[in-house]
Amino acid sequence: MADPSSYRPKAGQIPDSPGVYKFRDEHRRVIYVGKAKSLRQRLASYFQDVAGLHPRTATMVTTAASVEWTVVSTEVEALQLEYSWIKEFDPRFNVKYRDDKSYPSLAVTMNEEYPRVQVMRGPKKKGVRYFGPYGHAWAIRETVDLMLRVFPVRTCSAGVFKRSAQIGRPCLLGYIGKCSAPCVGRVTPEEHRELAEDFCDFMAGRTGTYLSRLEKQMHEAAEEMEYEKAARLRDDIGALRRAMEKNAVVLADATDADLIAVAEDELEAAVQIFHVRGGRVRGQRGWVTDKVEAVDTAGLVEHALQQLYGEERGESVPKEVLVPALPEDAPALGEWLAARRGSQVSLRIPQRGDKKALMETVHRNAQQSLALHKTKRASDLTTRSRALEEIAEALELDSAPLRIECFDISHLQGDDVVASMVVFEDGLARKSEYRRFAIKSFEGQDDVRSMHEVVSRRFRRYLQEKVRTGEWSPEDAEGAENGDAPEDDGRAKRFAYPPQLVVVDGGQPQVAAAKRALEELGVDDVAVCGLAKRLEEVWLPGEDDPVVLPRTSEGLYLLQRVRDEAHRFAIQYQRNKRGKRLKSGPLDEVPGLGESRKQALVKHFGSVKKLRQATIDQICEVPGIGRKTAETVAAALAGAVPAGPAVNTATGEIIEDESPAPAGESSERGTEQ
Numbered sequence: 001m002a003d004p005s006s007y008r009p010k011a012g013q014i015p016d017s018p019g020v021y022k023f024r025d026e027h028r029r030v031i032y033v034g035k036a037k038s039l040r041q042r043l044a045s046y047f048q049d050v051a052g053l054h055p056r057t058a059t060m061v062t063t064a065a066s067v068e069w070t071v072v073s074t075e076v077e078a079l080q081l082e083y084s085w086i087k088e089f090d091p092r093f094n095v096k097y098r099d100d101k102s103y104p105s106l107a108v109t110m111n112e113e114y115p116r117v118q119v120m121r122g123p124k125k126k127g128v129r130y131f132g133p134y135g136h137a138w139a140i141r142e143t144v145d146l147m148l149r150v151f152p153v154r155t156c157s158a159g160v161f162k163r164s165a166q167i168g169r170p171c172l173l174g175y176i177g178k179c180s181a182p183c184v185g186r187v188t189p190e191e192h193r194e195l196a197e198d199f200c201d202f203m204a205g206r207t208g209t210y211l212s213r214l215e216k217q218m219h220e221a222a223e224e225m226e227y228e229k230a231a232r233l234r235d236d237i238g239a240l241r242r243a244m245e246k247n248a249v250v251l252a253d254a255t256d257a258d259l260i261a262v263a264e265d266e267l268e269a270a271v272q273i274f275h276v277r278g279g280r281v282r283g284q285r286g287w288v289t290d291k292v293e294a295v296d297t298a299g300l301v302e303h304a305l306q307q308l309y310g311e312e313r314g315e316s317v318p319k320e321v322l323v324p325a326l327p328e329d330a331p332a333l334g335e336w337l338a339a340r341r342g343s344q345v346s347l348r349i350p351q352r353g354d355k356k357a358l359m360e361t362v363h364r365n366a367q368q369s370l371a372l373h374k375t376k377r378a379s380d381l382t383t384r385s386r387a388l389e390e391i392a393e394a395l396e397l398d399s400a401p402l403r404i405e406c407f408d409i410s411h412l413q414g415d416d417v418v419a420s421m422v423v424f425e426d427g428l429a430r431k432s433e434y435r436r437f438a439i440k441s442f443e444g445q446d447d448v449r450s451m452h453e454v455v456s457r458r459f460r461r462y463l464q465e466k467v468r469t470g471e472w473s474p475e476d477a478e479g480a481e482n483g484d485a486p487e488d489d490g491r492a493k494r495f496a497y498p499p500q501l502v503v504v505d506g507g508q509p510q511v512a513a514a515k516r517a518l519e520e521l522g523v524d525d526v527a528v529c530g531l532a533k534r535l536e537e538v539w540l541p542g543e544d545d546p547v548v549l550p551r552t553s554e555g556l557y558l559l560q561r562v563r564d565e566a567h568r569f570a571i572q573y574q575r576n577k578r579g580k581r582l583k584s585g586p587l588d589e590v591p592g593l594g595e596s597r598k599q600a601l602v603k604h605f606g607s608v609k610k611l612r613q614a615t616i617d618q619i620c621e622v623p624g625i626g627r628k629t630a631e632t633v634a635a636a637l638a639g640a641v642p643a644g645p646a647v648n649t650a651t652g653e654i655i656e657d658e659s660p661a662p663a664g665e666s667s668e669r670g671t672e673q
Helices: 039-046 055-063 075-089 137-147 158-167 189-203 208-223 227-245 297-309 330-341 353-395 447-469 508-521 554-583 595-605 608-613 616-620 627-639
Strands: 019-024 030-036 066-071 105-108 117-120 129-131 257-264 268-277 280-290 320-322 346-348 403-412 415-425 435-438 501-505 527-532 537-539
Touching: 019 039, 019 075, 030 039, 030 055, 030 075, 039 066, 075 297, 075 330, 105 137, 105 189, 117 137, 129 189, 137 189, 137 227, 189 208, 208 227, 257 297, 257 353, 268 297, 268 353, 280 297, 280 353, 297 330, 330 346, 353 554, 403 447, 403 554, 415 447, 415 554, 435 447, 435 554, 447 501, 447 508, 501 508, 501 554, 508 527, 527 554, 595 608, 608 627, 616 627
Parallel strands: 257 320, 320 346, 403 501, 501 527
Antiparallel strands: 019 030, 019 066, 105 117, 105 129, 257 268, 268 280, 403 415, 415 435, 527 537
16 A cells, blocks of 8 residues: 655646546556546645545545656647546546446447337447447337338348348348338438438437328328228338337427436435437437546536546437536536537426426436345346355455456367456456466367466466566576566556466366466466356365265355366357358468458359369459469469268269358358457
């Protein structure tokens, strides 16, 4: 634990201007990022008597070992730089909201030739229009089902679309009028895109004009005695009205606004956001966070705004943002939001009327979300704590293993031997820390030798980090690979954090191999155990008898989860690697031949067999293939052993290879990179 006075900047060294600052720990990792109107005043507040600081702030400054800053011109620049650094460095002492669930959105892929309507989760993609998010995926599908009657936009996957185009027959939706069937040319790409744009306009809240237009067309059709057309238009209007009724009007003036409410206690906070478009609630989402820094409601609002709009542009940022408390630098936030939208954005607290009433509803949702989260977490936290304590007691560790790493080996009869490393911190999976290894030092099946190699490689990288930061001398790290490391940038390194416990999937031999790898590297502060599948016994290095945990033990259950996760991750990697190998073909071995030219060759000749029979001059006829490349291709195919003939298993007939090359050489089933 560092003394803040040991790294306090000298008097007058800190500029009295806006800027962003970073605190780093002894490993040079960025642990906190902040911004200030005056760097001098803000940083001075951290270097007063530690006893007078907020407990969380005191923990941060005593964990830090240095501080640095960057001067900017305006508060808006400081806001943007702070957001960028928090996203880049992921500091442990900054408030970071996490979704309490993965919310689905309605997406229209306007970046495709034939836009597709679908349900999407996860990060947003460029060129895709999003609406929502929604609480449930079924709510999106019900709305889409109603609207496809009026806007028959494509909803099928790329594979279904391509298949329908090949056979010249649309899918069921095309027959029942819920798709305009662009796959078979019933509409042109321009007409289909216009349908998609109308769909987006309606979802964005511009409903009145469209409904008026349909009603006018319906009356005109009735006057001209085109009763079937008028009936169809009447049904379309009814479908659109039913879709609109699913989102009740909450603001009478057709407002576009986001309402943000916060519920908090001393340790945690929950944020709820209602997205109102055209006066109707079009989406809702919620976040929860640990209050790892000293922050009030206004500060939580500021962090929420940064996370909510940091990656948004244009109409994704509404004209009005309603919040429960204005951050300290509200004018700068308003400018930042306006820059992202491209026009003025109002950031304010609702005082009266419908907006205040709706804000109260959002706040009640936030309170319920926090209560539900705390109920779940209290149970989980108690269980995880008990599991870690049981493991520490059973393995006679000095303290609970807050970071556990588990290694597993996977192969198929000695081929494609790989290993996985999964990480659990505080009893929870930390998937961003997962790593996978391809065994390099030998070929064949030897789980013990493979385990030794993988553990050695993982901790050799750990020692490299310690050598670079000066915590470990090269003489001490005799087994580590020395070399010039890249300049430290404050990001968390892949193998920088040591575990308190290493778990291996296996029994005594695997445990002994892992322990030997650690001893060879001089690592003596990491415990090792193995979990054997047969009887779920826990093996320790040098012990003839296993440690048997009760079947009802939370500690055993946690070790099983860690082991099973490592097994799953290893099998996934092994299957992917084997799949790539099986999909590879002779053309994959040609140096300098990219995917486009491979596809061009196969398309030109029809199959690898015909390409193998072609002359160099014939190969040169393929666009993009020069004589030198043609000679290389011909030489590679001449040296490759052709595959055996295909056989029809029903008749025994030998099938001539006239079809395109197998996966890896075909434009339809390209090699996975």
